[in-house]
Amino acid sequence: xxxxxxxxxxxxxxxxxxxxxxxxxxxxxxxxxxxxxxxxxxxxxxxxxxxxxxxxxxxxxxxxxxxxxxxxxxxxxxxxxxxxxxxxxxxxxxxxxxxxxxxxxxxxxxxxxxxxxxxxxxxxxxxxxxxxxxxxxxxxxxxxxxxxxxxxxxxxxxxxxxxxxxxxxxxxxxxxxxxxxxxxxxxxxxxxxxxxxxxxxxxxxxxxxxxxxxxxxxxxxxxxxxxxxxxxxxxxxxxxxxxxxxxxxxxxxxxxxxxxxxxx
Numbered sequence: 001x002x003x004x005x006x007x008x009x010x011x012x013x014x015x016x017x018x019x020x021x022x023x024x025x026x027x028x029x030x031x032x033x034x035x036x037x038x039x040x041x042x043x044x045x046x047x048x049x050x051x052x053x054x055x056x057x058x059x060x061x062x063x064x065x066x067x068x069x070x071x072x073x074x075x076x077x078x079x080x081x082x083x084x085x086x087x088x089x090x091x092x093x094x095x096x097x098x099x100x101x102x103x104x105x106x107x108x109x110x111x112x113x114x115x116x117x118x119x120x121x122x123x124x125x126x127x128x129x130x131x132x133x134x135x136x137x138x139x140x141x142x143x144x145x146x147x148x149x150x151x152x153x154x155x156x157x158x159x160x161x162x163x164x165x166x167x168x169x170x171x172x173x174x175x176x177x178x179x180x181x182x183x184x185x186x187x188x189x190x191x192x193x194x195x196x197x198x199x200x201x202x203x204x205x206x207x208x209x210x211x212x213x214x215x216x217x218x219x220x221x222x223x224x225x226x227x228x229x230x231x232x233x234x235x236x237x238x239x240x241x242x243x244x245x246x247x248x249x250x251x252x253x254x255x256x257x258x259x260x261x262x263x264x
Contacts, residue, residue, distance in 0.1 A: 136169045136210055139176050140203050146180075147187055147201065154191055156216075161202040169205060175260060178237040179212070182245065185230040185237075186214050186256050194218025196253060210262055213248070215255040221247065234258075 144160055151158050171179075183201075190199050196218030204211050231247075238245040238258060248255040 134170050134172070134176070136164060136171055136203075136205055139171055139179065140164065143180055143183055144201075146184070150187060151191070151199070156191060156196055157198050159198065159200045161200065163202070163204040165205060169210070169262060171210075172241075175241045178241045179243075179258065179260060182234045182237040182258055183212060183214070185234050186258075189230050190214070190216045190218065190254070194220075194254060205262070208262060210260045212258045213255065214258075215250065215253060217253040220250065220252065220254050 140162065147158055187199065190196055194216050196216035198217050200213075200215045202213040202215075204213070234256075235245045238260070241260060243258065243260040246257040246259070248257050
């Protein structure tokens with residue numbers, strides 16, 4: 001077989017070297033480009049992380065400011081309104097014992113009762129504003145205590161059942177207040193209209209919901225209950241927190257269910 005002339009061999013060799021150099025150049029350029037892309041992605045991720053941290057910091061500062069404002073309002077209400085209401089009550093009681101006329105005594109008794117009601121309402125507002133009460137456990141504790149105190153002056157016996165995990169679950173101010181007022185309305189209705197001897201309140205927390213069932217052994221509701229007796233108010237309060245209010249069929253008495261969806 002005839003050998004190629006040296007000039008052609010040299011040309012082929014130079015061409016192969018040039019091709020190899022070109023391929024190496026392409027590979028190097030691709031590597032550099034990928035490395036730049038990776039560095040840019042890392043920079044973008046760092047910028048995004050810094051941006052998210054700034055947003056989180058601002059949100060924490062906003063929440064802290066809200067909490068401080070809530071505490072300030074609570075303190076102002078306690079110091080100013082609370083002291084004023086207590087002073088009105090004490091003054092009215094003093095005048096009641098000082099004045100002998102029955103008509104004045106009745107008026108003063110009305111002032112005393114109004115002062116007590118205002119004081120209780122203010123305590124409820126202070127409780128709802130206190131950030132330390134933003135848990136299911138604290139809600140149950142406060143609500144249970146309120147119901148026991150309210151029914152202690154009646155002939156109705158209260159029974160409580162709890163099915164709540166040990167972990168603390170947060171409840172917003174809006175959720176706590178609407179749930180409490182809905183339950184308060186329900187318990188007051190039992191006292192005013194049911195003729196019941198017993199009332200049972202069950203608190204249950206599942207993975208997705210916090211639900212409360214109130215059952216009494218009274219007269220029960222009619223098959224087509226009217227929108228009175230606070231039913232509309234209870235429905236609206238649960239709708240305001242994306243919850244649900246239901247009347248559960250019962251053989252005796254009335255059974256009401258309040259369901260609030262927990263945030264994950």
